[in-house]
Amino acid sequence: xxxxxxxxxxxxxxxxxxxxxxxxTDNHISKKLLEIHLNPEIDAASRTSRSIDxxxxxxxxxxxxxxxxxxxxxxxxxxxxxxxxxxxxxxxGVDFSENSITYAKNQAEVKNLxxxxxxxxxxxxxxxxxxxxxxxxxxxxxxxxxxxxxxLLETAHNN
Ligand SMILES: C[S@@+](CC[C@H](N)C(=O)[O-])C[C@H]1O[C@@H](n2cnc3c(N)ncnc32)[C@H](O)[C@@H]1O
Numbered sequence: 302x303x304x305x306x307x308x309x310x311x312x313x314x315x316x317x318x319x320x321x322x323x324x325x326t327d328n329h330i331s332k333k334l335l336e337i338h339l340n341p342e343i344d345a346a347s348r349t350s351r352s353i354d355x356x357x358x359x360x361x362x363x364x365x366x367x368x369x370x371x372x373x374x375x376x377x378x379x380x381x382x383x384x385x386x387x388x389x390x391x392x393x394g395v396d397f398s399e400n401s402i403t404y405a406k407n408q409a410e411v412k413n414l415x416x417x418x419x420x421x422x423x424x425x426x427x428x429x430x431x432x433x434x435x436x437x438x439x440x441x442x443x444x445x446x447x448x449x450x451x452x453l454l455e456t457a458h459n460n
Pocket of ligand 1: 325326338346347348374375376377378380381395396397398401421422423424437438439440441
């Protein structure tokens with residue numbers, strides 16, 4: 302990252318100012334983050350494997366449907382999407398980190414899992430009557446602006 306961009310990124314934002322995607326989309330940073338996502342012992346970027354297993358168990362118990370169409374917003378490298386696909390659900394993952402989506406697509410191919418991945422901003426996603434379950438896991442909702450949260454919830458609810 303060049304110094305001009307860096308100085309812009311580290312500037313303290315105004316309260317409720319729209320954040321920058323650089324943490325997730327910068328090539329260098331996202332490569333390091335991918336390593337952290339994939340470390341099952343570190344509770345950062347993705348949760349530990351123990352927490353992930355418990356979350357999936359909770360979702361399945363709560364949803365009680367053996368085959369669901371699931372949309373995973375901010376799917377990262379596809380840790381949850383893969384587990385849901387292995388359990389027989391139809392899964393779509395969306396993330397704007399090119400590195401994470403490339404990794405996720407490769408893994409799906411290697412593991413012979415039928416998962417649809419899209420590299421895009423989930424705030425620009427429109428869908429209707431497609432999914433039984435929409436998930437957004439690991440604090441992402443908290444960083445959104447109020448109007449973004451509203452639109453995201455409305456889209457998921459009206460789906
Ligand atoms: C904290 S990580 C969680 C990843 C995954 N849900 C997990 O728990 O393993 C947040 C993810 O959301 C993605 N993300 C954040 N904002 C996004 C947006 N507006 N559109 C698409 N992806 C986004 C990031 O690239 C990152 O992969």
